[in-house]
Amino acid sequence: MTKSFMQGMSRASDLTRSGKLTEATALIQSLLSGNAEPADPQHMAAGQVPLADKDVIEGTFSPVDEKAPKSAAPPSSKPTKRAARPGKSLSETLRTIAAGGMPQTIKPASAPPDLPEGAKLLSLSHTNAQGSRDYLLYVPAKTSARPMPLIVMLHGCTQTPQDFATGTNMNALAEDAGYLVAWPAQPQGANAQKCWNWFRPEDQARDRGEPAVLAGIIRDILRDHPVDASRVYVAGLSAGGAAAAIMGAAYPDLIAAVGVHSGLPVGGAQDVMSAFSAMRSGSPGKAQAKAIPTIVLHGLADSTVHPSNGTAVIAQATKSCKGLKRVQGSGATDAGRSYRHTRHEDMAGRSFAEHWEIDGAGHAWSGGRPGGSYTDPTGPDASREMLRFFAQHRRT
Secondary structure, eight states: OOHHHHHHHHHHHHHHHTTOHHHHHHHHHHHHTTOSSOOOGGGSOTTSSOOOTTOOSOOOOOOOOTTOOOSOOOOOSSOOOOOOOOSOOHHHHHHHHHTTSOOOOOOOOOOOOOOOTTOEEEEEEEEETTEEEEEEEEEOSSOOSSOEEEEEEEOOTTOOHHHHHHHHOHHHHHHHHTOEEEEEOOOTTTOTTOOOOTTSGGGSSTTSHHHHHHHHHHHHHHHHSOEEEEEEEEEEETHHHHHHHHHHHHOTTTOSEEEEESOOOTTSOSSHHHHHHHHHHOOOOOOOSSOOOEEEEEETTOSSSOTHHHHHHHHHHHTTOOSOEEEEEEEEOTTSOEEEEEEEEOTTSOEEEEEEEETTOOSSEETOOTTSSSEETTSOOHHHHHHHHHTTOOOO
8 A cells, every 4th residue: 555545545534524525535536546646635626526426435235045056166266256336425435434433334134133942142231441332141051060162243333233143143053062152232322333443543452442341241251150261252244353353462361262254454444544445455454463363254255345354364363373384275055155265274283264265255244144134145154164263272
């Protein structure tokens, strides 16, 4: 990313905050078209650069038809063509940003999560000096005398814990595997679109902002329930995936492994405008001092969060690890969705990091249930793969 591009985005951010949305839109369009030296928007006449509805940063996605053909397609070595980007215009997106929120990326669904007989879904809350968040806690009916692992699931923008639980089917899988599952809720008061604020410096560090509140939730559960403290995992979708990566980096003494679905690397943005850039074009993020086991799933047709962000998350997880062996594979689901995965194995053959790249998949939870928002039932089952990956790791 060039210096002139970043300077231009900084100018666009200032224009957006001051309410000059037409000028900000024109400047961003000029930057994205490859103009390294855009004209000064203060000297542009209103309407000189026309606003085009094709210039958008968010896609509108529908759940994939679960009645897709059952014949398996052969594995492909080439990424599929990216889907078109129907959705908001750039100018409309900037109005959303100016109003104080990130662009809306995920539609809510109203279907409640299933609750097997004997299981509990507790409504709880945590408050500390950094803030307060409500959360649901799934307690399986099949409890064990031994402490159970815990998964913290962070929803995407505009989703709710109930909606996310329905779409991922993680409670049902946790019932069989004997896991507790926590579902924190991001309120609209914290972000206009209920996104976790992964792009703000104050929400990217240990003992500050949202990471401190989420760590407080984990500590409350450790205190009040039979949890194996060495087996605490965090996973999320989109903004929730970015927040999960932040939690792993900020609390390696608390988190054993991380799952990032359609998310972004730690430090991938520092404000709303750099978040816009990272989501559209990708970001390498910031180098991390300590690596944590990480599994990444990302659709190659994702036009909301660029797939290169998944590559960046894996790079953060593996950069400081020596002696990892790359093992590559590919396959296709019964519904015909092809994918490739890369395992980074340690000397013992344990998968320290995994990168799943899913052909033709958009911004949706792979293998999820159609009752939840933004799921792709035809893809490999992200929830099962995350549970399999987590089972290999415990904090020492």
